[in-house]
Amino acid sequence: MIQFHDYKVVFTYCVVLVNLIGRNLACDVKVPKPSLVILEGKQATLEWDIHRPWNYILNKVSCYKKVKGKQTILVVKKSGTAFIKTRKAPDRMATEKYGDRYLIVIHNVTKEDEATYNCRVQCISGRQFYYSKDVQLAVESNNKTSTDNGKHPDNKDNNTKGNGGDNNETNTLLIVIGIISVLLFIVTTVAIVLCIIRRNKKRRERNGETQSLRKNTHSEEQQYADLSDYQPNTYDQLRPPPAQYETPVDDTYTSLQQTDKNIYERPMEISNGIYEYVEPNNVLPPRFKK
Numbered sequence: 161m162i163q164f165h166d167y168k169v170v171f172t173y174c175v176v177l178v179n180l181i182g183r184n185l186a187c188d189v190k191v192p193k194p195s196l197v198i199l200e201g202k203q204a205t206l207e208w209d210i211h212r213p214w215n216y217i218l219n220k221v222s223c224y225k226k227v228k229g230k231q232t233i234l235v236v237k238k239s240g241t242a243f244i245k246t247r248k249a250p251d252r253m254a255t256e257k258y259g260d261r262y263l264i265v266i267h268n269v270t271k272e273d274e275a276t277y278n279c280r281v282q283c284i285s286g287r288q289f290y291y292s293k294d295v296q297l298a299v300e301s302n303n304k305t306s307t308d309n310g311k312h313p314d315n316k317d318n319n320t321k322g323n324g325g326d327n328n329e330t331n332t333l334l335i336v337i338g339i340i341s342v343l344l345f346i347v348t349t350v351a352i353v354l355c356i357i358r359r360n361k362k363r364r365e366r367n368g369e370t371q372s373l374r375k376n377t378h379s380e381e382q383q384y385a386d387l388s389d390y391q392p393n394t395y396d397q398l399r400p401p402p403a404q405y406e407t408p409v410d411d412t413y414t415s416l417q418q419t420d421k422n423i424y425e426r427p428m429e430i431s432n433g434i435y436e437y438v439e440p441n442n443v444l445p446p447r448f449k450k
Contacts, residue, residue: 187212187283187291195296198269206264206295208279219282221262226276226294266297274299 188211198204212218225232266273280292 187216187281189279189281189291189293191293191295193295197298197300199300200269200302202269204266204269204297206277206297208262208293210260210262210281212260212283217284219284221279221281223264223277223279226278269299271299273297
């Protein structure tokens with residue numbers, strides 16, 4: 161039977177493994193369109209995709225506009241689900257959130273909007289981690305109505321300079337890491353369970369041997385339990401005749417008889433009807449027979 165400390169070991173192992181997997185699959189920020197070329201007067205939509213594992217908490221998102229190497233805050237830090245615009249952000253700029261995608265929408269783009277925009281994400285998993293990506297916005301004048309490819313500059317195919325290859329490689333790497341982590345978790349879990357089962361089996365065998373030994377000892381105790389009802393009278397009845405326990409008779413008197421027969425050949429003296437012997441020289445008298 162699995163004991164409590166076995167569950168504790170498995171639980172600790174799962175917690176450590178989940179933390180390791182979570183640190184490998186950390187937060188990340190990706191941009192579908194790292195650079196945009198927009199005509200003046202058009203609308204520009206800048207996008208940031210935030211990939212966050214389940215064990216990370218998305219604390220805040222701060223978006224900036226870089227002008228000549230300096231960062232000017234565009235929107236206030238995200239607090240819950242509310243976005244608050246700052247006075248520094250023009251009214252024609254808005255920030256929206258769709259799932260895990262954050263958008264900065266700029267209406268009526270002008271040359272002043274031509275800059276590098278950056279969204280910084282703060283994730284928390286025991287420690288704070290910051291991730292950020294830039295989006296380059298270029299604004300063209302209305303004099304250019306077409307490009308070398310004959311497409312309008314507002315066309316997505318012409319305006320987007322993507323890093324899809326990097327994103328695909330990152331996604332593939334994350335998928336491989338996830339699969340390896342899951343397989344490692346399964347193999348390690350099975351190994352732990354098998355070790356626990358094997359140990360419990362040995363423990364049961366030892367307990368069975370102990371119980372069998374105790375059972376044999378108990379049967380022997382039951383076998384000799386009747387002797388505990390010993391009664392002295394019963395034991396005396398079972399005793400053999402006392403003759404078997406008599407010590408051999410000392411024949412010293414026989415030798416005395418042979419050396420000095422006259423000592424024991426005196427007639428008995430009768431006194432008040434009782435036969436008496438006088439013990440000569442402190443020598444014990446012989447046995448008398450009726």
